[in-house]
Structure formats: C-alpha cells, structure tokens
Amino acid sequence: MDVTTTLIEAVKDKCYITDNSEATERRLNRLIANIGVKTKRLLGVSSEFDFEEEGNEEELDLLLNYCWYEWNDAGNEFKTNYLDDINSLRNKHKVMHYANKDEEEEQF
DSSP: OOOHHHHHHHHHHHOOOOOOOHHHHHHHHHHHHHHHHHHHHHHHTTOOOTTTTTHHHHHHHHHHHHHHHHHHHHHHHHHHTTTTHHHHHHHHHHHHHHHHHHHHHHTO
C-alpha cells in the first residue's frame, strides 16, 4: 500500500502524534501499510482500493481508528469494538460488487 503524506498526517492527527523524527515516520509508514492491508482484507476489497478516494470516508475513518488502536498497543480490541462498522462496510462493498457485476452482464 502506498502511504501518502496526507495519510500519515491524518494518522498523526488521530493519534495525537507531534514527533516528526525519522524513527516515528518509519514506524508510521510500516503501521499504516500493515493496517491498510488488514483493513482491506476485513472489508473484502481489492488491494487497489484507495482509502483517500472521494466516497471512501467511512473506510478511511475505520483505517484511522485501526491505526489508533495499533499505535496504542490495543489492536486486539479493535475488531471487537468496531465489528458493526466492519460488517456494515463489508456489506456495502458486497452490494457494490454485485451491482457492478450486474451492470457488466447487461452490457453483453
């Protein structure tokens, strides 16, 4: 996952991180990349999914919350606390997938 400066800044804001050291930047890059992959898997979206794309605000919010939990060494609590949000967004993406699939079939 490509970690953009905008995404790093959003995670810093969410986690109240003011340190701009190289070590913190490296840790944030790894954290965001790992959580991005895990969140995409939880939501059942492709690896090309872009959290920063317009219309994906709920998914971005979930990613930021997951990062907050991991940054604070509470990642194991995230899924339990956000299960309803995860299921809701997963269902949203299932519906979108089937709607797109139906549109493709109608074109033939």
